[in-house]
Amino acid sequence: MRVPLSWLREYVDLPATETGRDVQAKLVSAGLEVETVERVGAGLTGPLVVGKVLTIEELTEFKKPIRFCTVDVGAANGTGEPQEIVCGARNFTEGDKVVVALPGAVLPGDFRIAERKTYGRMSRGMICSGDELGMGDDGSHGIIVLPPEHEVGIDATVLLELYDEVLDIAVTPDRGYCLSLRGIARETAIAYGLPLRDPALLDVPAPNAYGYPVAVADPIGCSRFTARTVVGLDPEARSPIWLQRRLQKAGMRPISLSVDVTNYVMLELGQPLHAYDRGRLDGPISVRRAEPGEKLTTLDGAVRVLDPEDLLITDNRGAIGLAGVMGGADTEIADAVTDPETGQTAGTTEVVIEAAHFDPIAIARTARRHKLSSEASRRFERGVDPLAAAAAAQRTVDLLVLLAGGTAEAGVTEVLAPSAPHTIALPADHPDKVAGMAYGRETVVRRLQEIGCSVTGQDDLLVTPPTWRPDLREPNDLAEEVIRLEGYENLPSTLPRPPAGRGLTERQRTHRRVGRALAGAGYVEALNYPFIGEQVLDQLDLPAGDPARRTVKLVNPLSDEEPALRTTLLPGLLTALRRNDGRGSHDLALFETGLVFTAAEEPGIAARLPVHRRPTDEEIARVNAVLPRQPRHAAVVLAGAREQAGWWGQGRPADWADAVEAARTVAREAGAELLVRQGQYGPWHPGRCAELVVVVDGEERVAGHAGELHPRVVKALHLPARTSAMELDLDLVEAASAGPVPAPRISSFPVATQDVALVVDTAVPAAEVERALHEGAGELLESLRLFDVFTGEQIGAGRKSLAYALRFRAADRTLTVEEATAARDAAVALAAERTGAVLRGA
Template identity: 65%
Template sequence: MRVPLSWLREYVELPEEVTPRALASALISAGLEVETVDVVGADITGPVVAGRVLDIEELTGFKKPIRFCRVDVGGANGTGEPQEIVCGARNFAEGDLVVVALPGAVLPGDFAISARKTYGRVSAGMICSASELELWEDHAGIIVLPEGAADPGADAYGLLGLRDDVLDIAVTPDRGYALSIRGVAREAAAVYGVPFTDPADVAPPERNDGGYPAVVADPEICSRYVLRGVSGFDPAAPSPLWMRRRLHLAGVRSVSLAVDVTNYVMMELGQPLHAWDRSALRGPIEVRLAKPGEKLETLDHVVRELDPDDILITDDSGPINIAGVMGGLDTEIGDASTDVLIEAAHFAETHIARTSRRHQLSSESSRRFERGVDSAVQMAAATRAVALLAELGGAVVDDGVTHLDLGAPRDPIVVRADNAGRIAGVAYPVETEIARLRLVGCEVVQDGDTLSVTPPTWRPDLTDPNDLAEEVIRYEGYENIPAVRPRAEAGRGLTRGQRLRRGVGRTLADAGFSEVLNYPFMGERDLDGLQLEPGDARRSALRLANPLNDDEPLLRTTLLPGLLKALVRNVGRGFGDVALFEMGLVYRPEPGAPERAPMLGVDRGPTPEERAAVDAAIPNQPRRVGAVLAGQRERAGWWGPGRAATWADAIQAAREVAAAAGVELVVRADRHAPWHPGRCAALYVAGADGERLVGHAGELHPRVVKAYGLPERVAAVEVELDLVEAAAGAATAPEVSTYPVATQDVALLVDGTVHAADVEAALREGAGALLESVRLFDVYTGEQVGEGRKSLAYSLRLRAGDRTLTAEEATAARDAAVALAAERTGAVLRG
């Protein structure tokens, strides 16, 4: 909403010393988002005056008509003699009052005016058009001022409003009243505590009947409907200069007097209006919802299929308007319209909002209706419009008036007298709260410790006690609410889960991973790309009612889609060696859970049944950590050829996550989408109830790589951090032995189908308490071990906490470990 300060000052008595930027700052403090303060006309300097054309000489011999004019500019040129000016415009005659820029003036675009010879004559100045002064869009010719507007030589700056300050306000959806000069003026008056003149305070008509016949089918779609008409309107009457200038400053294009009047009143009062050529109407008007199959050609020459949710204005011929959005082509005001019917209505906000989005028609009218307009200003707006048509267009206002008032009075909101103070944490006196609410326009009745507050009709956004508290707080000043730092209870610190998440993040960052934060949304296409089977639990996702992106309407059930798309973006920008990780929630609905949670009011607490219904709709939200790797894990250099990232690096990342939690990870081969069947590991941790699956790691399936456009051989891991945390016991300090370690290496021959993890588990159990660690350091297959067999070489570190181990003790522990491995896996000690 663009608000010219000169227009605003007509309705609020701002102190003279208030600057535009000070006003903007005050309105911002009160909650309006003033984005900029534009100084319009600041680039126009020098003498710009009114002048009377004394005589015109038509010059011949040129490719276009040229006129040599003598213009009386009074004493503005310092001599009092007529100014001689060459001009090519044809829309003025001798005796007309025009606007003249004299030598020394500078017009927009840094266009300096000087005396110069052109077309064989000396032109000492310029007769100006509206476009040259950037007053409004007009290419018809120069400005012809109304007779008597000014004397020759009079300054044109004030006459035309060449300079003005304009506030550009970004109006939030809850403050529709600010989409008008009236609404902003009321805010400014409240901020500065100065008188406010309501432009809607016009004399009502003497009668409320006898107007054009109309009916409203349903009060729920239109609570008030007003029609007023004029006859004998001059369609050729021009819009006055002041109106065209104000509309231009407010960002509205001037069209014709009838249309300009409706737009002017809309900008002034916030009430959208529509003007019809009354002779084009066929029978009584009806306000109703559209019927299936109905169509309407709107003013933009588009034939639109109407929806049963659209509010229509109809006559006997069918639809003539999409209510609150756009008019129909057949009944628009034309060059021959002499009888004009003005409509002012209060339509249902939700219907208008849905219609505007459905038809992709966002207009100044729909913007106001969908935010909520004053439900009692319709008669004033229509009366103001017909009065302007009569004053400026020579029309006669019809005696008859159509006024259908189907609305119900607003119920009062009962609040505690100290409600605003309790919410802000500031002790506002009750008298202050009452005064601020009355300043907004509320009717307030105090009854002991409670207030009964009836909001005004122009504030449909005030619906509950918190809204009323906001009004008190913002006028008292958000900056006056003290900032109090919350004090943490002594001895608390981070929770166990917080320490774990920080530790995991540091561990992965130390290992060379970069953390990313992705939106928690995904689509069916993402799940298809992961090659998930139709019955996979990860396909059961919660669908958003209003997604940010139609391609991602689901809450994620796995971290992998976001990580893989982030990997693609990095690779596409030239970063081929990538290691990314993310910690975050995934959303896993319970089988049979409702698809929607119930919408609860804010006027009371929920009942146990309502709480249960909400809880049933909330999905499980486990916290997970995921990582992806591509390219070189170890870069090449003078130290060596480097090494590509493999499935083993993904498993190692999982081991480091588990180590950060202080738990041991058990790794076993598995088949699980989206990983490659032969390069996928299931990850387990041991708990009181046995081993629990906490995630998977490995190399992604080639079909997944192709679906996402990934580089070859991408590795990934996803671990449920909540399960890892649950398996972690109380943190204990490790025992550090001062005695030396004994190392024993063993090489075991096993069948090719035996998993190294099973061999390792047997060695750990067999070696007993003396085993400090076991590490697989070599895997060999070839002719020396036979077809279908492999050699696994392990290093066993043995240590006792109370003595130095003897060679016999170390050998016995090794032999016990080998014996158990042989018993469980068929391993044979390799010679």
């Protein structure tokens, strides 16, 4: 919102010495984001005067049109003689009033005006355009042609209001009232402790039955509609200079008188308006939702296919405007056109003014749906004062009557939906508790009244926020108003004192250990957005009924292509891997730990939890019952070389075994025992997929999968060949742990190593053999490692040999050979009993 300081002074009697920088500091202290203060006219010095073009001589001997003009500037040049000026512009004629920069003037950009000979003539000055004076866009891009009533020789800098300061304010979504001079003036008056001249305090006639007919079919979408009619407008009337300059300084382009007036009132009061050419309306105005397939040509010339959720302004022919966003071309105000034969001027002479209040959510969704953000929609979607509609309509009527010679019809239409004021119960000491300092009841009441609230009560206040503050809904909203007006800089700086003995939770410690362990194993962490689309689930080859397809859809997604929350970490990681591979990094090992989201089987609406106390266990349980399940997962993806080749020897590519080992690393850090067995699931290759199982409360549960991705998935996602991946439910793995992970135990006694080679059927998983060896060896077993797998004629068809290295150690003594051998034999015996294993060579 751009706020000219000269306009702001109309509503607040600021001290004459106050500059834009001073006002900026006050508003920033009050919580507004004043980004810049622009000095309009900086670098411009006179003499700059009004002149009258007396003669124009066309110089035709040059490649481009050049005109030699004489201009009457009165006594401004010290002689009273006409000023000779060479000019290349052609949008003015003899008799026009123009702006003349005389020798000695300096225009913006340090452009100095002096007498000089050009195109064979002496030029003593310059006839100026708006761009050359830094006036902004007026739509003409030519010489400024002034109305004929202005006197020759007067100072044009005063006439055109060329010197000013403009505050550029970044209005946050909760402060829609600041998208108006009225709102900014109120904040300024409070900051300076000065009275406010509210421009909305106008005498408004009572509604009657003689106004333009209006019907509202959707009172939720349109809670108020005011219509006024002005007739007898002069179609040739143009916006006065002061009105055009205020629009330009506020960042808007003057268009025509009727449109300029509605824009001016919108900037002044914050109420968007629309003017219809009454001669182009067909019957009553109505407000309704769009029909499926209905179309509308908006003022920008685009034909838009409407959505049934769109709120429309219609007449008997159909849609004539997108409510609160943009009007339709069928009822556009017509520019004045003069018939060359009759000399008569035709144009809009009767207008119907619309001042309505629309539902903010409906307008925001329509503007986004059609990618059509306008000044009106920006205000409606942030909340407009519903009581300002009648005053804005009256202000528009007054300006049209004053500037275009129109007559206001007596009819006043006002359609209202019943509503009750919103009240908030506020303990008088609540702002004190929020801020951590004592304000006192008197200060709290005074500050709330300054922003327009009605306050009653003593210790327990009953506050009714003003209609222009729809953002004030809770006691904390009111506390924030008191705190910001008293000054954020006055809040004491105190550090919170956390209670002793409360550090990270066990879940947080596990999460950090897993991340450190994977990073130590050579993986690089890649953090990804938690959004996915349905297409990626198809590319991952997930079956139709898979739980991972039960996604949580976002009501307001950042991208329509990714409207759901992720149910797996793989899409983000694989996208990162593909992007890095495409940029030349071919040896990749990435990991991520984060939440995934699975929709509840019976979705519901979560209740709002209190903030002034800790919610009860029952309240938390009710909220959790309707929230999506949000387990924490850990995942890795690998491609290219896992070990680089060099002078030290051969490298090797990453494969499915590395993904399985990453799962074992995660399980070790969580203190859980991980069972690895052959599996088959979704994106993984059916012959190179490991099912990762943990035991929770005596029950085996699948915690994830690891292995090489299916070639079909690799092709669909454009991944490097033989890409491998692992994903594990970290919460489930943690639930399988025996408790906090103990510190490693270090023994000063030597280790005893025993190797065994067991022959089993090919179908027997190595994990089952390892599990039996672990249990059979007992407490003396320190570690177990599979170091060789052999198949061949020596051991027979359908058989395989698994060679293990067993390390035994005691914490309190050196083991004897007999003790180590007995532990090994016990391990082999249990493996033979469970898996049918026999010692190789026995």
